[in-house]
Amino acid sequence: MTVTGAPAWAVAPAAAALLALAFAGAVVDGALGGGARARSGGRWTRPLVETARLLRQRGRRTVAADGLLWRVGVAGPLVVALLMVVVVPVGGTVVADLPVGVVWFNAMDVSLWAVAWLAGWGPNSVGPLVGGYRFVAQALGYELPLMFALTAPAVAAASLDLGDVVAAQRGLWFAVWMPVAFAVFLASVAAFSMWGPFRAPVGADLAGGVLAEASGADRLLLLAGRYALLAAGAAVGAALFLGGGAGPWLPGWAWSLLKTVALLVVLVAVRRRLPVVRPQRVVRLGWLVALPAVLLQLLVVALVVVWKG
Amino acid sequence: MVPTVLFWLFAVVAVGSAVAVFRVDSMARATYALALSFVAVGASLLLLNLAYLGVVTILMMVMEMAVMAVFMIMFMMNPAGLMPMSMLHNQRAALVLSGGVFAALAAGALLVEWPERRGTVPDDPTRAAGDAVMGSKMLVMMGIGAVLFTTVVAALVLAAARSRYDRGPAGERP
Structure with missing residues (x-):
């Protein structure tokens, strides 16, 4: 299957699809919801109820907040997630047919360093500030393993174009013969979404960290941004490691969607199953365990590529 | 038409946010104004069809500025860099130096006889640039x-x- 660029109006349905996926992620999280009980409404309607509540909630102000930078940080995660998915092929089409889609995804996830720190810096309040610093510390731990995990499929496909990476998986998914890179990638998606074991930047021990002072529409944007990041990471993972739109019977876009939803459910489900890992431990795990493992994975991939010619 | 408009947009953003670095009174704003300036420079590399170099520039610069903000605030003399401060130091010498460098670069850009293009645009300009360097x-x-x-x-x-x-x-x- 070859991947071709879509006309400019495709931006709108792509954005709508990402938002729908993010909402689906929130619904799944609410339905699985161990622990916290909903304030009102059933498990399935929890995200809707919460959205309505936050839209009506009055915004909270802090003393001497940096309004501009706070706004950038609050809107950032959702914008970054939207920018990530423009290079993801859905079936045979992609919104932006960039020849360096893999690097683009990497650049976008790096801009989360800035965005998350700004969301913490903006309100001029200690909880969010510490949360923002925690995110940067955590990012130092996961970023290099993530970069090498992204390199493995690119080396195997001999291209940085996500369309070529999908095409190179005809016959065998990269997830099958690069399991370490796949695992590191999924963990990094959880980490840059401040999710699951990597939720220390929004930790309850910081009264919500980066989220602590955000209220009303600001909080809604940040929460939606986290789900959108998970969804965007799942979409990229489906293209990089699960063969994108390849599959029998169903059309390509349906397979892309199915694989994305499957990855998203897996990511959402781990939320309360694993304990929070302290950022300094994330760095230790990242550099002493994940980085050597993923480098060995890359060596294996490179050897296979050379051997197959 | 579109590339021209985009070039001017990126150029104005790059220069404007670079000026903002020295006009704002907060470490965080100065750092991220500089980051925005670098992002605009990376974006204008995309206009030269250097997709890889442009995106990597954005990647590296955003990461670098995110780390730099942490260090700048850490090393500030006022508590945690949280107080307003001026970004201007040693003003007279800095003005002379930067004015001189600007004049030299501008004179170079205007006076040098730019070569005509020989041959055609290569298939992969990033590869060609790497080979040339x-x-x-x-x-x-x-x-x-x-x-x-x-x-x-x-x-x-x-x-x-x-x-x-x-x-x-x-x-x-x-």
């Missing part, structure tokens, strides 16, 4: 890159062997 030294440079990276990591490991985050006598697992 590195040429036959590519392998050596890549080797040196790995050695440098190993040196940095080794130096950090040696320096931080017994630091705040070491594993302690109990030998905590990673």
Whole structure:
């Protein structure tokens, strides 16, 4: 299957699809919801109820907040997630047919360093500030393993174009013969979404960290941004490691969607199953365990590529 | 038409946010104004069809500025860099230096006889630029890159062997 660029109006349905996926992620999280009980409404309607509540909630102000930078940080995660998915092929089409889609995804996830720190810096309040610093510390731990995990499929496909990476998986998914890179990638998606074991930047021990002072529409944007990041990471993972739109019977876009939803459910489900890992431990795990493992994975991939010619 | 408009947009953003670096009174704003300036420069590299170089510039610069903000605020003399402050120091000498450098660069850009294009645009301009800059030294440079990276990591490991985050006598697992 070859991947071709879509006309400019495709931006709108792509954005709508990402938002729908993010909402689906929130619904799944609410339905699985161990622990916290909903304030009102059933498990399935929890995200809707919460959205309505936050839209009506009055915004909270802090003393001497940096309004501009706070706004950038609050809107950032959702914008970054939207920018990530423009290079993801859905079936045979992609919104932006960039020849360096893999690097683009990497650049976008790096801009989360800035965005998350700004969301913490903006309100001029200690909880969010510490949360923002925690995110940067955590990012130092996961970023290099993530970069090498992204390199493995690119080396195997001999291209940085996500369309070529999908095409190179005809016959065998990269997830099958690069399991370490796949695992590191999924963990990094959880980490840059401040999710699951990597939720220390929004930790309850910081009264919500980066989220602590955000209220009303600001909080809604940040929460939606986290789900959108998970969804965007799942979409990229489906293209990089699960063969994108390849599959029998169903059309390509349906397979892309199915694989994305499957990855998203897996990511959402781990939320309360694993304990929070302290950022300094994330760095230790990242550099002493994940980085050597993923480098060995890359060596294996490179050897296979050379051997197959 | 579209590339021209985009070029001017990126150029104005790059210069405007670079000016803003010295006009704002907050460390965080100065750092991220500089980051925005670099992003605009990376975006204008995209206009030259240097997709890889443009995106990598954005990637590296945003990461660098995110780390730099942490260090700038850490080393500020006022508490945690939270107080308003001026970004201007040693104003007279800085003005002379920067004015001189600007005049030299502008004179170079205006007075140099720009060569005509020979041949056609290569299929992969990034590869061609890499070949032109590195040429036959590519392998050596890549080797040196790995050695440098190993040196940095080794130096950090040696320096931080017994630091705040070491594993302690109990030998905590990673």
